[in-house]
Amino acid sequence: MSVITIERKVLEKNDEIARRNRELFARHGVFVINMVSSPGAGKTSILEKTLEHLKQRIPVAVIEGDVQTDIDAQRVARYGVPAVQILTRGGCHLEAHLVSDALAAIDLAATKILVIENVGNLVCPSNYDLGEAMKVVVASTTEGDDKPLKYPGMFHNASVLIINKVDLIPYLNCRLDVLRANALRINPSLRVFETSCTSGQGIPEWCAWLADQARP
């Protein structure tokens, strides 16, 4: 029995559970995003800014995925939203069954938007459907403008790209137009936002778009 066969079985099993998650989200009218990025690209900071903007208007819940520590769930919980931490204990990505388990702690009937923050990893999470409506990939300007070409799977499978830390552009070699063009070359249908959690640039546009998706 080859490793490839086993991996295919793992993915098939994951897809089956993801399908059930997706049905559950549809039944409750919950819009679900799966946020992915390299470590430290700013997923949690964008989420914090998003909660600041949306939590008075739209009920948001959060599932945090990390290899270790509940630092992110603690950061998010300060905004008074339901937050569940999944620890993968060495695992490099979330899988649908982990999300399914975490859902036991979330009242989906009282939720409009569910944000799943994946493990910081630009490779492995791209292959695992969690039942989300779409993947949102965050790319930091500090990572350079070639990342979409070097990690195409994630940009191909995402529907939205948030280019974060644009306030640092003056101090970097990263060319914003090249980063954007490289991403659109991999996936021409990407919806692109440019944000800074320091200056607040682009956050209202991103939040307005997200709120629109959550409307029935």
Next chain:
Amino acid sequence: MSVITIERKVLEKNDEIARRNRELFARHGVFVINMVSSPGAGKTSILEKTLEHLKQRIPVAVIEGDVQTDIDAQRVARYGVPAVQILTRGGCHLEAHLVSDALAAIDLAATKILVIENVGNLVCPSNYDLGEAMKVVVASTTEGDDKPLKYPGMFHNASVLIINKVDLIPYLNCRLDVLRANALRINPSLRVFETSCTSGQGIPEWCAWLADQARP
């Protein structure tokens, strides 16, 4: 047959090939480092600066690991050193057999230092021995000061930590002393360098240390 069993077999097979790589490196007196980091932390930039410093004095060869594109091997080849690109085509880490294959294109008898630049991924590459003398983990200040706590496996398995992009500290929330303390909490024996490829800070110290390791 469980997935865990298969994975253990994969790791055991990898360890066996890594052992053979290590013996080969020892026979030729080649000092080998396995550079790991998040995508865009600056592994290739540090490598370029290292080649600038060392290539006149010490024969260096490079193996580049990427999911896609030979951008990095092209960058490195400009310095006139032997460079081999491994494309994992979706794979999230290098394995010992890929390095073994790449060695066919490198004259080990004419090499003193071999740098293997792994796929940008702070999780998976930590589990795969390539036969290197040590892992060098690069952490960018832009990723924040909590990364060693959130991705402990990599910091635990590395012997050297390069904290890169220290020139950006004035524009970030990252606290250098906290980042360093978090890393040393996971692994008290880490040798730490602080570098900037923009200002050149710390590069001579890192290169002097590396050159010392390569001496018989």
